[in-house]
Amino acid sequence: MLTLGVICALLASAFALDTDLPAPTVKRCTGTISSLADVAAAQVCTTIIINSFTVPGGQIFTINAATGATITMAGDVTFGFAEWAGPLMLVSGQNVTFNGNGHTLFGQGDLYWMRDGLGGNGGVTKPAPFIRVNNAGSFSNVRILNAPERSVAVKGSPVTISGIMIDNSLGDLPNSRSNGLPAGHNTDGFGISNANNVIIQNSSVHNQDDCLAVNGGTNITFQNNVCVGGHGISIGSIASNVVNNVHITENTVMSNTNGLRIKTDATATASTVSNIVYTNNKLSGITEFGVLIDQSYPDTLGLCFFFILFPVPCVQPSWLIGTPGTGVVINGVTFSGTNTISVTSVAKRVSVNCGSTSSCVGTWNFAALTVTGGAAGTIRDAPVTGGLF
Template sequence: MIQRLVFADVASAVACTTITLNGFTVPAGETLKLNLASGTKVTMAGDILFGNKSWAGPLFSMSGTGITFDGQGHKFDDGGPFYWDGLGGNGGIQKPDPMMNIGGSGTIENVRVVNSPERAWAISNNAPMTLTGVTVDNSQGDAPNANSAGKPAGANTDGFDVVGNNISILKSTVHNQDDCLAINGGTNIVFSGNSCTNSHGISVGSIGSDATVSGVVISGNTIINNVQGLRIKTKATATGSTVSNITFTGNTATGCTEFGVLIDQSYPATLGTPGTGVILSDVNFGAPATSISVGSSAKRVAVNCGVGSCTGTWNWANLEVSGGVAGSITNFAGITGFSE
């Protein structure tokens, strides 16, 4: 067992199967790397801070099979205000991205990520992985700063970016300025009992070429003051991809500013000319009902499919949307049980 572990000890400590991380500061421009032995248990006993430097990142990297990581409520503080300029990855100072780069399998629980420069969590895996009780707090990025030209300082601060199979994210909280969840590929993905505030909503996508997404369950989440509530976005130029068996149940969204539900095959445009290279099927709203309210100028539902690329019958009988104005449904007549 390694006790009172500091940054200088990490390289040798990863050979152990029980590791305690005490509070320390990771030097600027360094990655805290935990390439762990199978079955390792990691426990945090203090907060971990990161020195500030413009570089590519990531700031934290962890891999291994059957890992147990318990943050015990401690935080990774990533120094976002040093980097934030309202541009995210689209310009300005180079920002370390992602903050938390996670591979392998196991469980992660009770950990906070504060002020990520761009994306907070990027998750891939080789076996089942479950995250529970995770907090992403980029609320400080809501306000403009001296470098953001009046825009929110935080940008591209996705909560969870996911590519992988058999991933569950449960009972977690995100306050950020981009997607709360973005699923970019994978099967058997569950996002349940979470809270998303001030984000771009819960998203499948953006989906590019040669990607498969299937068996996604989005259930029991609370979505507050987001741009969109629920979204599927596929790139207009994508080819050879499929998105299928997507189920939304028991979600509640309030204060959506642009869309309640948006299915759009024209990304990065919004309701532009849709592509046809991603086939969408079996997008359903199951019981209990999902309830969404939108702002006065927001569209309740908009569906923008490429010709022939949305297929089958989609049961939306358990979708309830109020407020705002009706959107359009383009190139698809397969939605049943719902009308605006």
Template sequence: MRFPIALVTLPAALVAATPAGRRCTGTISSLDDVAAAQKCATININAFTVPAGKSFDISAIDGATINMLGDVKFGVANWAGPLFSVTGSNLIFNGNNHTFDGQGASYWDGQGGNGGVTKPHPMMKIKMSGSYSNVKVLNSPAHVYSVSNPAKLVMSKLTIDNSAGDKANSKSDGKAAGHNTDGFDVSTNDLTIEDSTILNQDDCIAINKGSNIIFQRNTCSGGHGISIGSVSTGATVTGVQVLNNKVLDSDQALRIKTKADATDASVTTVTYTGNTASGIRRFGVIVDQSYPSTLGTPGNNVVISGVNFGTNDIAVNSDAQRVVVDCGAKCTGAWDWSAL
């Protein structure tokens, strides 16, 4: 006995495992375009100006590719920020050497986040995994990048140019107008930052907590050098590699700073090797457990151990100190400076 077979054609929407919209290309030319564009697997950002007091936020689908096709400028307003954020997993973000312009000169008053006018910071909030490359940031109001990736992230071939903030202006009382312009504030795991240039007036990178962090082949100029910390109560920093970087014309080259009142915190398994520094104004290498003081009374409740210095070429100015260690009771290890 034979039975007839009925062929039923299902609607395409039921057949597709992935919604068709995710295969689209979304284009952002204003904030009005973001909601639709971020549903697509490819997002292209054209040149436009973000209105003052608004944040440009992308929450991309997993695996999306984001391309900058033009420069993005942010309007000026005294508010908390951030100016830009990107969120997602396994993203490819390619800036194609285009620029995010924070118009920092309109905010700079020599006080950064410590006073004066309210400055949006951080300027750039990175909450993605995957790769983030070929992006330029010009004139951030204060801190540049805050990085809190959910899984492995490689940031490469970036430029941060706050060099215009080196000069005083009418609001900075003779001091550098740019202040608190940290390049990267890092509290995360599984992060690599490489092959980048940072011109600023504060820490090139500040690793506040986290693990498996690599900072390599970068150039830091004009600021406070490469920092671990300041380390606060409850923070753990471990598995950090600082490799083959150049630090130029900065207050410090390599620094570990922990807060004097911090407890239940540690800095362990840190390697510095292949780094070069010149024009260092204060300290070539400084390990200081008295923060926010400098070389004050160190705290005794933060463990520092397993810090290894390989071959590093550190040149300081004539009135600077090459190596200083201001440690409390839990700062241990064989400090071998012979390869500096």
């Protein structure tokens, strides 16, 4: 006869999938987390409630949920200050539903920024990312306030992320150590690395870096989101990964330096970016590039920010233009529906810098793209057709 312990062990073995941590034994119970000391007992339950509490600085709030678990926030969680690498929070599990119920995760990024004014560009060590979403299932209805550096790293496959408010607006303000510049930097909203079948929707990001950065993965949809104050929606930078079938749909981007970007490393090898589709997006107040596709990263195609103090369109002298590589093949970039972008007077409307006609291939149909304002950019070695820019 099998004992209860043996049965539980067999269940755990059957449900364990490819997550960072082995799946715990499944119990039909309700576990309540009011401190890190409660996590071990609570995470084996199929229902997990998170109450208000403070995570001590330098410690990670890790929930390795049982398969099929439901995690619900019943209060706000604050993460104490400490100079360390992070991340601050990790959620793992298979078929896990996480519902924040509109509660807030307080990162206290301002406590880090006030010490050096450098954000993620140096100074004191800042924990990043704020939260790593490794669970397959869903993650929704959470406010993330003042992430010290990068906000949400996505690894779960498949996962639907919705109703997330990332608010790093305080990082827009200068402080006594930031020399008059914004105190927050590298505060990316959503970062996707080697995750498949990801949907991010109905969310908002106010930050000082990419709203979305896709560095690897397939079947990724970013739809009905609002991006304010950052560096735009980005594919890349790509160094050695594969990105395939990305749909950027019905998003609003306001007051960002860049609008829509694909950036690949000049030294990248054996990588591909394919089937990138932009549909019904609306962008305004873009200050550098409305659309930028560049294979010379990190040496960008014309450093417009050198010229934003002057009321004239940025210029791109040849000595400032990065030398593009050919190690990433970009195959297929399409604009569908109606995509409108307005850029400021100092910005370039559309710029493309391909390494060769063999590294930018396939159909590049820009017919559903209209960009106004600023000045025309330069298109090099790309099969672009259509569009008003």
